[in-house]
Amino acid sequence: MNSHGRRAMAYWQEHRPQAWEDLLATGTDTETFFTDLGEQIEETIANLTRQFAGPDLPGESYLEKVGRLNNARARAMEVAWAEQTEAFSPQVTRETWANEAAETLEDLLTWAEEVKEWQVYRAAGGEENQDLLSPSSPEPQETAEVSIRYLLPQVWLESLIEANLTTPDPPIEDLDQWRLAMREYREVNRTVMEVPDEVQPEATHQVVVWNPVREFLLRSGNWQEWQASVERRWQRDRNLTEAEISDRHPSRDIWIYHQQNQQLPPHMQVT
Incomplete structure (x- = not known):
């Protein structure tokens, strides 16, 4: 040598x-x-x-x-x-990874809210009214791609999306106003949720969640699935460098995962 x-x-x-x-x-x-x-x-x-x-x-x-x-x-x-x-x-250390990882619970909850809004937009607007569907943020990522990023089952993500109830149905002529009203409605129906820290499980930190989503997360098995996904992502990323964690892009996460010759668990296969 x-x-x-x-x-x-x-x-x-x-x-x-x-x-x-x-x-x-x-x-x-x-x-x-x-x-x-x-x-x-x-x-x-x-x-x-x-x-x-x-x-x-x-x-x-x-x-x-x-x-x-x-x-x-x-x-x-x-x-x-x-x-x-x-x-x-x-x-990368576990602490740096937890602080800089792209896949946070807060970002996932925001994604689910946006997906639900897009679903309602499409249902209300129809194909002939696509020009009305102009929310301020871009269309959210597909569930299959988020499933690979977060190493969460698609069925779990779909249930999370459904937990984001929307009421009332939006008027076709003013979808943007409905979106603002929906967000205001969520803001007054949120609560603080104590969740285990991703670095020190004995510690906790606070996450502000929409009440129906909190009920979903506390439902039997759902929170355990989220915690298991945190460990799966740590095992996926633990050999990355600090620079790769800081600079990575969602598409790079998928590339890294498959380049390591690992297989997604059966319940997470993208079909």
Whole structure:
């Protein structure tokens, strides 16, 4: 194992302990893994060194050539190490993940409200009145995509949407006014709900929820399903770096999940 492989192994043991544990748990030969990684880095450095050094210069002395090649290799090493973002970026902690993860309960509840509004809009407007359907926010994501993002069953999400009751039916000629009235109605029918903290389950934090949604969440099995989805997402994301957690996009979440060769649980398969 070359020096790059040894450096990478030491970095994983200290700064990416979960990824290191996963290697051991899967029976991966760590010696071979980091030997191969070190050789890949060395090959990248060699190619970049030739590129940065360029051809010999006319009239160049021996010492000048040595200096040029050394500078080129130093620059190549810097670039090659910087490109190894997965191998040499700090692994995300549970606390950072909980604070910066894209899939929060609050965002999910907002999504469900918007989906319900769109459903009512469509039912009231009909195909010939699509020009009236112009809420201020874009159309929410499809339930199947949210199911993959949140690792929640589609049937659970559909029930959450249905918990967002809407009354009265909107008048076709003034859908935007109905939407504002509906939101005002929700605001006076919300309550504070104490939920377990995602980092320290013995602690709690407050979430403001629409009363029918609170009843749905407290119904037998529903809150347990949400908590189980939190753990599933943590297991999915635990090997990501802090930069990936901060910068990720919903479509990237799906890519990461499938690139890790994991399978969605049967009850979450997208059909």
